[in-house]
Amino acid sequence: MAGFFQKISFRIWLPFALTLSLMMLVVAFYYPREQEKLFRANKERELKELAKTVALGVELSLRADDFQGLKKTIDFVSGTSDFEFVAIIVEDSVTAKENVFISYPEKPQDEILNLNPDLYVYQKYPFRTADFVGNILISASKEKINELVFNLNKPVYIILPIILVVSLLLFFILARRISRPILQLTKTAKELEAENYAVVIPVTQQKDELGELSNAFASLRDSLVDQKERNMQLTLGLEDEIKLRTEDLQSTQQKLIEAQKVARIGHYEYFFSDGHWESSDVLDDIFGIEKNFKKDLNSWNGIVAPDYQVEMMSYFIDLVTNKKKFSRDYKIKRINDGEFRWVYGLGEFKYSESGIPYSLSGTIQDITDRKLIEEEVKRLSLVARHTSNCVIIADGQKKIQWVNDSLIQLTGYSFNEIVGQTPRMFQFEKTDPKTLAYISERLDDNLSVNTEILNRGKTGNEYWLELNIVPITDAHGGLSGYIAVETDITARKMADEELRKSQEALKKINETLEQKVLENTKKNLDLSKSIVEQEKLATIGEISAGIAHDLNTPLGAIKVGTESVHFTFEALLANNISKCSDAQLKRAIEIAKSRTVEIYVGGLQLMRERKETIAYLQATYGSERENLAQIAEMMVKCRILVQDTQIMDEVYKWDNPLDVLELINNIQIIGNLLDTIKTSVDKASKVVKDVRSFIKTETTVDRTRVNLHDNISTVLSIFNYELKRNINLVFAVDQNICIEGYDIKLFQLWSNLIKNAIESMEDYPNKNISVRSVLYDGKVDILVENTGPVIGPEIIEKIFKKFFTTKQGKNGTGLGLSIVKNVVDEHGAKIAVTSSEEVTTFKVTFNDPILLS
């Protein structure tokens, strides 16, 4: 309702309405009054005229007997609407008193003579005849007159309100019409304000102000729509960008969290004011604490491993005093399982303006796994450092980063002189350029290298090395460096040289012999024997490099083992024995003896066993013992496992289980090392024995039962070095086959066949040798196969002839296969050669094999 009165249509209408109503009121009041006044005056005049007419009628009737005229007059008068009565009043000539002569309609005289002015209006008119004088009185009813007046004004009373209402209505419609465009524009403006740009604004041709306003609105709307569109685009662009950036940010954050989880890095902040600290989820996980763990100085001290607490405290004080950054490794003890973990802490202090530290924040990373690896690396580097072989570690540019003591001793250079140089520093003019080119070629292709090379030391000492270089690749297959293991083979080389010289001499003798053979007969068996011996020597010479290597390997192991025994034994004497009672000592030795220990047990197994042990101990004895986890770890190391709880309980109940366990462990380690040393010594002995049995003379050997498997495997063990280095060997001779024969001669037979096979494949990438037996029909075939070059039929024809060689100028004597033929003949056996692209086979067929049950 209030809104209606504030509407523009109402406000246009109101003045009109007021003006009109006022006019109407004035008319309604004024016009009937005037009308009445006029009417009453007229009425008086009319009455007077009527009175006059009646008077005239009376006079005429009396003077001229015209009663017809009188009648008409009376009829006329009495016919008027408001007529009340008419009377003839006469004056008494004597008393001058008025009397009513007659009245029509008849009324009492008193009433006529004393007319009530409230009820009547009247007029008098005199008349006079000869004997009759008086007045005519005519009267009208006031009530009737009033009625007439009212009827007269009645139309005014009816019409005026109608006119008023109709006019007001018309004005109102008009006002609505005038205000409509304004309302329309107001509504439009509101729609626009509400961003409804689809609203229709009538474009008008009207030239008045409203038309202009409407058109201005339309163009304003267009401009708004345009502006809105641009804003929308801008907003959308911004939203998209914000969305993209938010996604980027979220993904970065997610990655960071993932990275922290993977790297096991957590974040912390320590506040000096109240000693409380805050930590991230990852850190809580590292510390093994729950969300509601109370984080203050006390609880922190509970997390740091007991043996690190004092050290950490002094480190902390040093940092604060000297305003340094926190950066160090230390050990913690996890709250939930008591496990000890290595962590790496980083942190920075924040200082107030007065220089007082108020917080320390940074990261803590769980580096236990890395520490385990580091320990392993330490052990490995101990091996590398102490091996008799020379070890060089170089980077991808072949610059030397590390060498071991053996190399320093061999070359005579100091560590610092070597590091940063390339191995070129050891090479000189006598070093074979082909070998160097070969090494470069292989390494460029990321392939390992096995070769021999002549180098020179600081003092000018020349030495031969057997060189084994392995490229090291990183996780992505990229080259990260090289490891070279070098064996000093100068001695072998010297022997080779001597051998070469003797072969030369032999060749000369052969030439002479040939002459003699040609001159004399081929019946000189002594000479033949001597040649066999020579061949034997040549074989020994050729295999001596392998022998040297085979001896060197166990000797290196013996050296490392002995050093470790020494080291461990010192620890045993210095730390362990003194801390244990005699009874414990005795028991420890018993326990140590009863268990087989591996020095390095793999990570996963170790962790599982450690967890099992911790679980058992906690379940059985509770968690009070603060070094429970350490004890469990040592138990696992000593191989006291949950399968053997009796000993576990016994050890755990001692006051100083850690000392006893360490004692047990060290005894076990020593035992283990001694085993290793013994095995190595056995290996070396076997090599020596093999060589010795090979060079025994056949004359003292009788024909015996020879096990073919054992016989051939002895020969293979002599060629062990070459075979193992780069040849794929298949050895499949039945262990139960024996023959009657001369084992030494058979050695010669196999060694020649195998040596030939090895040499034939020298330049071939895929080297395969197979030695196998085939048993059938009272015979046995020994097949010696290689994947070397094809032997042509013209060569096969002559292959077993004495002095026939395809290795002219390359140490070939032409005796090997003739010896083979001789041995085969001596055993009543046969030999055949077949050769194809795939395989070359020497088949030796023995009769009457003896089978062991």
Place this chain on the structure above:
Amino acid sequence: MRRITIIIALVFSITAGGKLCAQVSMSGVTVIGNKIGFSSNTSKEIKQIFRGKYANWSTNSQVIIVLPASKSVSAEVVATSIYGNTVSGVQKYWLSLVFQGRANPPVFLDTDEEIITYVKKTPGAIGVVSVGAQNIPRNMVIGINN
């Protein structure tokens, strides 16, 4: 003259009615009528008729009274014999009757001849003439019984 008229009137009335009528006893006047439903009546009744007692005849025709004008010679005699009043009194009598609408106004004529002629032409008219009036048709004379 007046006497002669009355006699003639009487004679005529006898002739007209085929009966012999007695002589009017109202002195000096002769009453005449045209188709008024009766040819004779009592003087009292005649006087009543002339005083405007009836508006219509028994025949339903309107009663038209014809009197001599007040300035005519027979006015006074008629006033005396019929109304028992003066001429002026008769006038006032008729003034009051007509004023109140109680009777049709009578026709006043100046001479007897005019009255006779008027009655002759007007059915329902009743008039009065002096006794001596001439040429009164016999059938118009109304006999007066005592």
